[in-house]
Amino acid sequence: MKKIINEPSNVVDEMLDGFVYANGDRVKRIEDTTVIAQKDIQLNKVALVSGGGSGHEPAHAGFVGQGMLQAAVSGEVFTSPTPDQVFEGIKAADAGAGVFLIIKNYTGDVMNFDMAKELAEAEGINVDYVIVDDDIAVEDSTHTAGKRGVAGTVFVHKILGAAADRGYSLHDLKQLADRLVLNVKSVGVAMTAATVPEVGKPGFTLADDEMEYGVGIHSEPGYKRTAIKSAEEIAAELTAQLKKAFDFQTGQEYALLINGLGATPLMEQYILANDVNKQLSNEAIAIPYKKVGNWMTSLDMNGVSLTMLKLEDDWVELLNHPVSVTDW
Template identity: 65%
Template sequence: MKKIINDPKNVLDEMLNGFTYVNGQLVKRIDGTGVIYRIFEENGKVAIVSGGGSGHEPSHAGFVGQGMLSAAVCGEVFTSPTPDQIVQAIYKADQDAGVLLIIKNYSGDVMNFEMAQELAELNDSKVEKLIVDDDIAVENSTYTAGKRGVAGTILVHKILGAASEEGLSLEEIKKIGEQLVQNIKTIGVALSPATVPEVGKPGFQLEDDEMEYGVGIHGEPGYRREKIKSSQDIAKELVTQLKKEFNWQKGDHYGVFVNGLGATPLMEQYIFINNVQKLLDEEELEINFMKVGSFMTSIDMAGLSLTLIQLVDKKWTTYLKHPVVTSAWV
């Protein structure tokens, strides 16, 4: 294992110290916790809180700031944060208009965030939750009952963060969120596995000439392993799978989000979206939003994911393009 770290046991703490040092004009950390919260205050507006295990940087701390998340709760690598830390994030983020928890659909995350919600509600906090399950690759994966929550979660952060900044109520924002999760779908491909620092070896094995469709962001199994293909062929496979899920029609409005999984350079991501664009043009879809970059990673996994969002509400496009002040969304 080759990594620029010190003691593997201190990876989270040292990473968060470095993150808050660099981004001190935007965020602070609650001492002794994995909670990153924004300095910017919006009194009377709904707070948006998310989080999960670390190893997916810049998710989720990189999206804390004006226009997106009010706070993020960072657990140990690939491990859900604890309920007590989530509760602290809820209290710190609350601006007297309620808190919406955005949860990726993993059993540990769902259990701990729901427990934190119950604890906060006992203290008279107004808290709602939204579970994101955008990964169409497999159902009932290693850590999941149902579909996994992956890169599409970031689009939920972006849209609901803008809705909060616009002044919508907690009930209104949750209603938008429930509609959103039905219209965001993601599928990925891995070329090489991730190595968790404390484990010291890859989470699974792929030969040099192999790739796997549908691998999860923690290295969970996908739906097919085969010899590595060209970007054009990979794009065709992923777009075909998404088409089956959306059953789109000519003229439908969509947003496209290509996400690198950690070790895939932007060069390859741009080659890939070029191939995707040609395929979507053939389908005669209207593309109103595009984003490329490594936003929901899996430590050092090579590969990428493709997320499509059907923009059934024109306001969603406005929200996606709404300016924010965060370290990761630019």
């Protein structure tokens, strides 16, 4: 294992301190917690809190700031944050109009965020939440009852953050969030697994000439292992899965997110984007919003995921709403 770290057991704590050192004009770390919070939170606006296990950077701390999250809570690598830590995140974010939690669908996250919600409500903070389950690859995978929450969560952060900036109430955000999660779907592919520092070896093994479709962001199994394919063939497979899930109809509009999983060069992501464009151009659908980069990674996994959001109402405007965060 070759990593630029000190003690494997200290990676999260040292990462958070380094993140604040690099971005201290916008964020702060709540003392004795794993919470990264926005420095200047607007009063009387619904605050957004998300988080989960570390190892998915820039998610979630990289999305803390005006227009997206007001706090992000980190667990240990690929491990849910504790209810007490999430509770501290809720308290740090609360600005008097309630707190909305954005939770990826993993058993530990759902349980611990729900317990934190109860702790906050006992102290008089109004809290609601949404569970994102955008991964169409498999159901009931490792750590998950139902579909996993992956990079589609980033679109949820972005749109709900813009809506909160516009003054949406906690109730209105909940209604919008429930519609969003029904309209966002993702599927990925990996050439290598992630290596957790304290484990010291990859979560699974692929031969040099193999790849796997549908792998999760914690190295959970996918739906098909094949010989290495070209970018063109990968684009065809991923878009075919999304087409089947959405049932593309002429005239529909979608947002597109191409997401690197940690060790995939931007060169390769843009090559894939070009081939995805060729596939989607044949479908008589419009893509008025698109973004390519590393948004929801899996440590050093070599792979990509493809997310599409079927657009409604003013969602493109919300996606284009200006933000002040470190990673957008």
